[in-house]
Amino acid sequence: MEKVASMIFHDKKDALGDSLDAMEQEVTKERLLELAALESSILDAVPQAIVGLHKRRIIFANNAVRDTFGWDPEELIGKSVTLLYRNKEESEEIARYFYSTLKRQRTFVNEFPCRRKDGKDILCRMRAARIGDRLKERRIVVAYEDITERRRAEEELERSHRRLRNLSAHLQSAREEECARIAREIHDELGQYLTALQMDVAWLGDQLPPELSHLVDKTRRMAHLVDSTVDSVHRIITELRPILLDDLGLNAAIEWQAKEFQNRSGIDCRIYIDCWDGLIEKDLATAIFRIFQETLTNVARHSGATAVWVRLTQEGDDLCLEVTDNGKGITRKQAEDSRSFGIIGIRERVNLWNGQMRITGKSGRGTTVRVQIPLRKGA
Numbered sequence: 122m123e124k125v126a127s128m129i130f131h132d133k134k135d136a137l138g139d140s141l142d143a144m145e146q147e148v149t150k151e152r153l154l155e156l157a158a159l160e161s162s163i164l165d166a167v168p169q170a171i172v173g174l175h176k177r178r179i180i181f182a183n184n185a186v187r188d189t190f191g192w193d194p195e196e197l198i199g200k201s202v203t204l205l206y207r208n209k210e211e212s213e214e215i216a217r218y219f220y221s222t223l224k225r226q227r228t229f230v231n232e233f234p235c236r237r238k239d240g241k242d243i244l245c246r247m248r249a250a251r252i253g254d255r256l257k258e259r260r261i262v263v264a265y266e267d268i269t270e271r272r273r274a275e276e277e278l279e280r281s282h283r284r285l286r287n288l289s290a291h292l293q294s295a296r297e298e299e300c301a302r303i304a305r306e307i308h309d310e311l312g313q314y315l316t317a318l319q320m321d322v323a324w325l326g327d328q329l330p331p332e333l334s335h336l337v338d339k340t341r342r343m344a345h346l347v348d349s350t351v352d353s354v355h356r357i358i359t360e361l362r363p364i365l366l367d368d369l370g371l372n373a374a375i376e377w378q379a380k381e382f383q384n385r386s387g388i389d390c391r392i393y394i395d396c397w398d399g400l401i402e403k404d405l406a407t408a409i410f411r412i413f414q415e416t417l418t419n420v421a422r423h424s425g426a427t428a429v430w431v432r433l434t435q436e437g438d439d440l441c442l443e444v445t446d447n448g449k450g451i452t453r454k455q456a457e458d459s460r461s462f463g464i465i466g467i468r469e470r471v472n473l474w475n476g477q478m479r480i481t482g483k484s485g486r487g488t489t490v491r492v493q494i495p496l497r498k499g500a
Contacts (some may be wrong), residue, residue: 169248177201207242244272300361307361319351371401423448427466
């Protein structure tokens with residue numbers, strides 16, 4: 122009897138175990154289905170086209186491949202990834218790059234040309250990662266982002282920038298030429314008339330008898346007025362186009378401008394120059410001189426400085442201008458302000474020469490403007 126009871130107990134235990142195993146298997150199956158559904162939902166929630174590859178065969182794809190490439194995900198399963206590229210040669214090249222890179226690192230990002238189902242060529246930013254810690258089974262997952270329109274917009278924006286810069290360069294060149302023309306006309310015509318008038322007034326003063334003191338005083342005031350007008354004309358001519366810049370070069374023009382600035386503003390201006398004028402072409406000399414003028418104007422208007430240090434040097438194939446003051450110091454917000462037209466003008470001149478500009482300031486410790494421009498414009 123005991124033996125029969127023992128057999129019945131073990132049979133029930135085995136049946137219960139089988140039942141529990143079946144329940145566990147069912148739960149596991151449901152969890153796997155839920156996990157697969159979750160993975161599918163996550164993949165389809167990503168806006169980029171995602172495909173999984175095993176030995177360059179597509180093993181899964183999300184719904185975004187339809188928008189990016191025009192293929193239904195089901196159409197791609199089991200197919201070669203070559204379908205997504207323009208030709209077999211490019212596909213081979215991309216594959217070599219993929220696998221050689223993923224052997225060294227887990228992920229990478231690059232841009233490659235691709236092709237849609239309808240034959241339209243597109244440019245994709247591709248983010249690839251290997252599945253697992255090693256690339257032994259050659260399993261990878263790739264996300265494709267169509268950046269064709271974005272790149273086209275970027276290129277159009279760059280072309281627009283180039284056109285605007287070319288226009289700006291043309292306008293600046295035309296302005297300098299016009300200023301030089303006006304300066305020559307003022308010097309040749311108005312300057313000669315004023316010189317003749319100056320001589321006539323001096324002669325008239327010499328002809329008047331001393332007893333006509335009121336007329337003598339009048340001619341002296343006239344002579345003084347003519348002298349002041351001549352000085353004003355010289356100043357206007359110099360501001361339009363410094364004669365020193367054309368006749369003696371950039372170094373002399375920088376020294377003259379620094380002295381003029383010191384006399385006019387009362388700010389001590391110290392200069393160090395170490396470059397040869399013979400290496401600096403005329404247009405570059407004009408650009409550097411105008412940048413220097415604008416920098417000194419900003420110092421006088423905004424810095425509250427009492428001293429300025431100027432360095433004009435040649436560093437390798439570059440011409441470097443550095444202006445430092447001991448004023449209140451420019452802030453980053455001020456340097457990047459869209460209304461800072463002086464800084465914008467300096468930056469634009471530097472960009473036209475493929476140069477670099479840096480502005481640094483410390484509160485209470487002054488500002489430094491550094492400009493570095495290749496001596497050859499195409500460099």
